Amino acid sequence: MLVVAKPFQIGITGGIGSGKSTVCKIFQHLGVPVYDADSHAKKLMTTDGILISQIKKEFGDLSYNSDGTLNRIYLGNNVFHNEEKLALLNSLVHPRVAIDYSHWVNENKQHTYVIKEAALLFEANSHKGLDRVIVVTAPEALRFKRVLARDLHRTVEQLKAIVEKQMPEDEKRERADHIIVNDESMLVIPQVLELHALFSSL
Template sequence: MKPPIQVGITGGIGSGKSLVCKIFQCLGVPVYDADRHAKELMTTDGILVSEIKKEFGVLSYNEDGSLNRSYLAGTVFNDSARLKTLNSLVHPRVGLNYQQWVAHQVNHPYVLKEAALLFESGSHQLLDKVIVVHAPESLRVQRVLKRDHHRTADQILAIIKNQMPEEVKLKRADFMIQNDETILLIPQVIALHQHFISMHS
């Protein structure tokens, strides 16, 4: 049996990649949410937990074993070198977890790996194709303000500034889904779905 084609899907904050993934899931496509798994593994993967404690101190975790998010965020948010260090601990463990997950998806023609930092982490190199979900910056900021009431426009722009520039992502992508509310999303997803199925057959 042929292994499934591995397709990455990424996009900046507010681009709508989670919505696009939900549409793929409705079509029966397995989706691995790398960011959700990263959060999970930071408390359940013993190797990763001990590496984080060693690098960032025992205060990185609360007494009940949960992640001390505010402490960790305060440590890395404005320090790109520390953020890089944290990502360098987390990404390999997520990569391993993802490979184990793929091994269980053999009866599917293709799978999706959803990750905000797909290019930045280098994990795109292990995938067959990459989709970038694209929307203009002003629209993305509006969407996040509506969704995350605790964030300000300046905070969102700071996050965008920390992510890879949109034009670089688009150059590296194999496919682009436009989510700027001028083109319907579902037909774009269905066209790619059919393309990946025909690639696998």
């Protein structure tokens, strides 16, 4: 039986405002498939029958509106601001994302390498099984400045709360196989091109 080798799998993560999505867009322009785990998670919460049933079982039918969309007001009041319930929700979502990602990798097996982008890559242990991890890094003050300019509805207090739930920047850097510095002192594209050449040769 002929066994088709899986493509090399690269994870990309970084704190809010670090620019990981921008880095992923550069890789996409180079023809590299990118799996945005956060977007897929949101999609699966309204399309994956198993996950929908699990969420309704744990948090009630009010978790969804009559049209099948997430009842974000209800979940915001009852789940998102409760650490235990949020951890429970994540424990339901992450395994379904892992299965979805596995199918996606199989669909892209003709590529030399693929990328998985996730904000909580280390925190959710979804870096396991990946071949390499890139951490996109920038100083916290610069990251906050970027997000506040991009998301006018956010406040500094909200950003601090988000950062507290994420792994400290120093620890991410220590765990990284590769680091892309996006602090406006170095050009990002040459850093991506260097890694693209490396991964394409593996």
